[in-house]
Amino acid sequence: MSIRFTAKARRGMVALAVAAGLAFGAAGCGSGGDGDKKPGASSASPNGGSQPSAQQGKSEAPLAELSGPSGLVLQVTSAIRDSGGFLTVNANLKNDGSQMVVVPVALRGDETEIVQHGTSFGGATLVDSKGKKRYYVLRDTEGRPLTTTDLSSIQAGQTIPVFMQFPAPPADTAEVTLQLPTFSSGTIKISG
Numbered sequence: 001m002s003i004r005f006t007a008k009a010r011r012g013m014v015a016l017a018v019a020a021g022l023a024f025g026a027a028g029c030g031s032g033g034d035g036d037k038k039p040g041a042s043s044a045s046p047n048g049g050s051q052p053s054a055q056q057g058k059s060e061a062p063l064a065e066l067s068g069p070s071g072l073v074l075q076v077t078s079a080i081r082d083s084g085g086f087l088t089v090n091a092n093l094k095n096d097g098s099q100m101v102v103v104p105v106a107l108r109g110d111e112t113e114i115v116q117h118g119t120s121f122g123g124a125t126l127v128d129s130k131g132k133k134r135y136y137v138l139r140d141t142e143g144r145p146l147t148t149t150d151l152s153s154i155q156a157g158q159t160i161p162v163f164m165q166f167p168a169p170p171a172d173t174a175e176v177t178l179q180l181p182t183f184s185s186g187t188i189k190i191s192g
Contacts, residue, residue, distance in 0.1 A: 062092075064178060064186030069104060071097025072154070074162075074183055079176070081192040086138070087126070087168040089178060089188070092161055095154040103151045106181040113143040121147035121164045127177040127185075128169045135166045135176075 062075035076091045095101050108114055109123025114137075122145035126135040138146040148162035169176060169190070179185045 063188040066178065066180060066183040066186045068180075068183040070099075070101040071095055072101055072103075072183075074180060076178060076186065076188050079178075079188045079190045081168045081171075081190050085168050087135075087166045087176075087190065089124075089126075089164045089166070090161070091163070092159045093151070093154060094159045095156055098156050100153050100155050102153050104182045108145070109181060113139065114145050117144045118149060119151055120145045120149040121162060121180065123181040124164045124166075125179045126166050126169070127179060128173050129177065130173055130175075131170060133169065135169065138165050138167065 060077075062077055063079060064076040066074040066076070068074060073094045073096050074091050075094060076089060078090045079087060080090075081087050093103075103119060105119060107123055108118075108120045111122065114120065114122035120137075122137050122139075124137050124147065127133075128135065140146060146165040148160075148164075151160065151162075154160060173190065175187055175189055177185050177187050
């Protein structure tokens with residue numbers, strides 16, 4: 001259980017570092033339109049670390065696209081294995097329909113421990129066909145799923161970034177199938 005706390009603390013520190021970097025970068029961008037400073041501004045962008053790759057990931061084709069009810073689509077943008085033994089799946093939940101859609105409560109699954117914490121992607125699983133194993137969403141020490149939570153509805157045309165964190169399959173597993181209640185399943189490639 002302390003591993004989950006450490007991972008959560010690590011994510012919090014990364015989020016804080018990214019926020020500080022963005023604030024610092026935004027302060028530097030407000031310095032007027034001097035043409036001589038543009039090369040300096042462009043040379044500062046590689047220091048953003050993961051920020052440019054996140055923007056590039058939005059323009060690339062998704063790893064998988066899972067169709068859901070009422071025009072909902074889950075576009076998987078990355079599946080990253082980290083050194084701590086976790087696999088984080090990042091995606092965009094998109095409403096391709098013409099009306100607002102209530103996010104299905106079935107996405108949280110039916111496990112009592114997860115259900116008591118409200119809406120989430122707690123029902124998601126990864127299937128490793130090679131290793132013949134199924135991986136469930138991780139939970140913190142209080143039973144809350146390590147996923148995006150508290151989604152109630154999504155407007156027509158709206159896209160919301162979401163994540164799900166799982167135990168990482170063995171290093172020699174390069175592909176897994178993401179399954180999500182009420183959605184089609186899709187095979188995704190693991191990076192890292």
